[in-house]
Amino acid sequence: xxxxxxxxxxxxxxxxxxxxxxxxxxxxxxxxxxxxxxxxxxxxxxxxxxxxxxxxxxxxxxxxxxxxxxxxxxxxxxxxxxxxxxxxxxxxxxxxxxxxxxxxxxxxxxxxxxxxxxxxxxxxxxxxxxxxxxxxxxxxxxxxxxxxxxxxxxxxxxxxxxxxxxxxxxxxxxxxxxxxxxxxxxxxxxxxxxxxxxxxxxxxxxxxxxxxxxxxxxxxxxxxxxxxxxxxxxxxxxxxxxxxxxxxxxxxxxxxxxxxxxxxxxxxxxxxxxx
Numbered sequence: 001x002x003x004x005x006x007x008x009x010x011x012x013x014x015x016x017x018x019x020x021x022x023x024x025x026x027x028x029x030x031x032x033x034x035x036x037x038x039x040x041x042x043x044x045x046x047x048x049x050x051x052x053x054x055x056x057x058x059x060x061x062x063x064x065x066x067x068x069x070x071x072x073x074x075x076x077x078x079x080x081x082x083x084x085x086x087x088x089x090x091x092x093x094x095x096x097x098x099x100x101x102x103x104x105x106x107x108x109x110x111x112x113x114x115x116x117x118x119x120x121x122x123x124x125x126x127x128x129x130x131x132x133x134x135x136x137x138x139x140x141x142x143x144x145x146x147x148x149x150x151x152x153x154x155x156x157x158x159x160x161x162x163x164x165x166x167x168x169x170x171x172x173x174x175x176x177x178x179x180x181x182x183x184x185x186x187x188x189x190x191x192x193x194x195x196x197x198x199x200x201x202x203x204x205x206x207x208x209x210x211x212x213x214x215x216x217x218x219x220x221x222x223x224x225x226x227x228x229x230x231x232x233x234x235x236x237x238x239x240x241x242x243x244x245x246x247x248x249x250x251x252x253x254x255x256x257x258x259x260x261x262x263x264x265x266x267x268x269x270x271x272x273x274x275x
Contacts, residue, residue, distance in 0.1 A: 048167065050074040050158050058084055062130060064119045069151055074158060077165045080125040081133075085156075085171070087149060088117045113142045116149040122169055122191065134191050136171065143177035148184050150174055152264040161252035168192045168253065172264050174203055181207040183237045188261055190253060197249050199257055201240030203267045212266045220261055238265050 053071030055063070066088025074081050117139045123130040140149050155172035169191045176184035188199040201223060206212040216238045223239040230236070240261060246254040 048074055048076060048158055048160065053082070053084070058082070059130065062121070062123065064088075064121070066117070066119075069118075070156055072156070072158070076167050078124050078167075081167070082123045082125070082130060083120070083156075083158075083169060084123075085118070085120040085151065088119070090115045090117075113144045114147055115139065115141045115143070116147060118149055118173060120171060133193070134169075134196075136189060136191075138173070138175065138187070140175055140177055145177055145179040148174055148176040148178075152186075152267075155260065155264040157256075157260065159256065161256050162250040166193060170257075170260060172260065174267060181205055184267065186240075186261075186265060188240075188257055190257060192249075192253070195249070197245045197253060197257065199240040199243070199245075199261055201261075201265075202237055204238040204265055205267050216262065216266055220265065221258070 050072040051074065053073050055068045055071070057073075058068065058071055062082070062084060064084065064086040066086045068084065069087050070083070070085045072081075072083045117137065120136040122133045122135075124133055125131075138149075140147055150173060152172045152174060155170075157168075157170040159168045159170065160166065161168060170188065172186070172188045174184040174186050176182075178184070183202040183205045186201055186203045190197040201220065204212045204216045220239045222242040223236055224242050226236065226239070243254060243257075246257065
């Protein structure tokens with residue numbers, strides 16, 4: 001049986017995306033990894049130099065609802081790129097008020113339900129105007145408990161792993177609605193122009209004196225290959241479902257994704273709940 005007592009499954013909206021062609025040059029990962037413990041090593045040429053962007057530097061027309069979690073700007077073969085990632089939090093009371101000014105929220109558990117949305121957009125400046133390259137949107141709906149919807153700290157990456165002059169952008173984020181210390185859902189999304197590649201699984205959570213890094217599976221792939229006994233025992237934290245999305249990708253993409261998952265799949269009690 002699973003080692004956690006109670007777990008509330010989160011309701012998430014599927015990632016949606018809209019694609020366009022993108023280009024870049026060379027490879028780098030930013031910020032510096034907080035932890036490196038992976039079998040594969042990526043050798044990066046640090047010629048793409050992303051710079052952090054504050055909200056005031058984001059054009060008004062490109063600002064999305066909520067709080068700016070991260071903003072990055074960099075130059076590549078396609079020109080000036082801009083990546084913005086916003087998170088918006090909405091309570092059930094706010095939702096009711098938006099639906100009808102006369103509506104009154106019931107004084108029960110629904111008063112504590114909240115929903116959150118994560119939105120990311122990458123733009124490139126063409127002929128003096130920003131054009132959208134791709135978009136990502138994910139959400140948690142009607143959560144009455146501790147809610148997590150966050151980027152894994154330090155995991156956002158801009159790379160050119162296949163050295164073709166076109167950049168890849170990788171985001172890694174956790175989602176959870178939980179009343180205990182169970183793991184969160186974890187997604188790694190890599191965009192290479194119109195192409196989208198993903199790993200989807202769960203975090204490894206810190207819950208006692210044993211470091212979570214020691215519970216992290218040495219080989220996190222693949223959940224759909226685990227035996228029935230392993231699934232029944234609940235030993236699935238830190239695994240992802242499969243690598244099917246990467247079948248048509250350059251080999252370097254999967255190598256990097258595996259390494260990145262290992263670096264950023266662990267969460268601690270300090271960042272267990274952040275909304």
